[in-house]
Amino acid sequence: MGTFKIEGGHQLKGSIQPQGAKNEALQILCAVLLTPELVTINNIPDIVDVNKLIALLRKLGVKVEKLGKGSYSFQADEVNLKYLESDEFKIDGRGLRGSIMIVGPLLARFGKGYIPKPGGDKIGRRRLDTHFEGLIKLGAKFGYSKEEQFYGVEAKKLKGTYMLLEEASVTGTANILMAAVLAEGQTTIYNAACEPYLQQLCKMLNRMGAKISGVGSNMLIIDGVDSLGGTEHRMLPDMIEIGSWIGLAAMTKSELTITNVSWNDLGLIPETFRKLGITVERQGDDIHIPAHTDGYEIQSFIDGSILTISDAPWPGFTPDLLSIILVVATQARGSVLVHQKMFESRLFFVDKLIDMGAKIILCDPHRATVIGHDYKSTLKATTMTSPDIRAGVSLLIAALSAKGTSTIQNIEQIDRGYENIDERLRAIGAHIERVD
Known part of the structure; x- marks a missing residue:
């Protein structure tokens, strides 16, 4: 079983191209x-x-x-x-x-x-x-x-x-x-x-x-x-990987450019991240995420009620990115309700984020309320296991933003969906090592 060792707390910089979908x-x-x-x-x-x-x-x-x-x-x-x-x-x-x-x-x-x-x-x-x-x-x-x-x-x-x-x-x-x-x-x-x-x-x-x-x-x-x-x-570029890199940039306060994203095929993805307060800039067919050194603030609905982000069949928001949204919200200003409608076991990885210091209330198998830290309290490094592809990458993003050295086991789950992820992250400054 493979393992990632991640030294978190480092800003990343550069460009990354999404793999095929x-x-x-x-x-x-x-x-x-x-x-x-x-x-x-x-x-x-x-x-x-x-x-x-x-x-x-x-x-x-x-x-x-x-x-x-x-x-x-x-x-x-x-x-x-x-x-x-x-x-x-x-x-x-x-x-x-x-x-x-x-x-x-x-x-x-x-x-x-x-x-x-x-x-x-x-x-x-x-x-x-x-x-x-x-x-x-x-x-x-x-x-x-x-x-x-x-x-x-x-x-x-x-x-x-x-x-x-x-x-x-x-x-x-x-x-x-x-x-x-x-x-x-x-x-x-x-x-x-x-x-x-x-x-x-x-x-x-x-x-x-x-x-x-x-x-x-x-x-x-x-x-x-x-x-x-x-x-x-x-093949089109992978929209789930594109969303993952948007979340990674925000969580690590990094300036990143995601190249050749096929903007017209991204649907609600850019706008959903903007609702979390993340600046998503279009530059031709690239996405530029500036360094969020002052953090990012979650919007509320027009009537002032807490923002809810939920999944739905296309053109709704893809369920594969809700775990990324949840992780990114842990360091935002404000609160958000994440509603995973389509799969009843996909939010169970939040216990690992809670162990890292995140403020998350798991309401039931489908809903979790996240109260953001606004970087006033960083996530703490820990040892964890990847339960599936998307939760695994979400935990990886959390580890890259956390203070200290984290270990993620069962990374074969991550490899199922992300191509040479450790090499590509090291190329933009991440401190990540693969241990077999």
């Missing part, structure tokens, strides 16, 4: 299974979760070639469907939440798709119902082995239909969408997710020959086609 990569990589032709993808992040999916595609028989840093070609012209029924696949598939999105493409192209119950962050229930209910509506027969926790869908031919999703699941929408592009007739997906990464998937599929309209809205209309061709695609 993790959540987009997991969708886009699964889409290469929809065609036997060559697909080239650029700006792929070199992180554990993405590398696991690439390894899984290789075992499925996809020809994978690394062309350069972050650039790969994929050709799924000799897919090995027997691997899907192997014990090895049952182990490999469980290690990655994003593996669920191979089911839609495999079902559409080969008439069957299997997946073991996937793993991922332990942040509460993450149901798969939306995925399979959508595929069943397209004409698939569903099977589940309770003993092996193994799911399967089969269909001789998928047929387009109208469906209203129970929840605007991003991965669920992606899975159903990738199945529908090769279905017979027209499919309408209402209450579809419309995140920028899902829009990227739609644009890529359309370049491959799919007929998808309504891109960017919550109603997607797909006219099925017989086959798809090859294409080239470039």
Whole structure:
């Protein structure tokens, strides 16, 4: 198990470029299974979760070639469907939440798709119902082995239909969408997710020959086609990493420039951090955060009541950044209520911040009130364990602002979502060491 040792209390300075988007990569990589032709993808992040999916595609028989840093070609012209029924696949598939999105493409192209119950962050229930209910509506027969926790869908031919999703699941929408592009007739997906990464998937599929309209809205209309061709695609920068660096700059009173952020795809992220009193300046397609030497003050609502920041499906504020918001608020002037609506276990890392001296009241599994210190009392160094990707980075940001030397264990969780984070932080002045 790896460990980070962090000496906090140092100001950082310089520029940092966000990696390619993790959540987009997991969708886009699964889409290469929809065609036997060559697909080239650029700006792929070199992180554990993405590398696991690439390894899984290789075992499925996809020809994978690394062309350069972050650039790969994929050709799924000799897919090995027997691997899907192997014990090895049952182990490999469980290690990655994003593996669920191979089911839609495999079902559409080969008439069957299997997946073991996937793993991922332990942040509460993450149901798969939306995925399979959508595929069943397209004409698939569903099977589940309770003993092996193994799911399967089969269909001789998928047929387009109208469906209203129970929840605007991003991965669920992606899975159903990738199945529908090769279905017979027209499919309408209402209450579809419309995140920028899902829009990227739609644009890529359309370049491959799919007929998808309504891109960017919550109603997607797909006219099925017989086959798809090859294409080239470039990932967006990771908006969660961008938000993480905004929070890091504020907490450490550092002047940082975050480069090539694709501003138009950030939604409410800049404005939400501004509500915490953080200066977020746009410079072309970069974000500049000046050193907040005098701190930052949380806004209140117009009627004077305490500010509440909550998550919601896009274009609402992403749940992946609420843990960053919570940490940043610990040194603000004022108070904020953080309401995590979507996952019931994501706020349980706050006990570690309380151990560091933060003033946080955990109201229930979904809500926490943060009373900022305004830097009058710094966080204290401690030893802690990373419970999941986003909480792990939040604790890392807290440690970089704290007085003394902190230790974060189980950093494999952080590596799942952040590329070479220790090297990149050292490049802007952070005192962080990786110990295996």
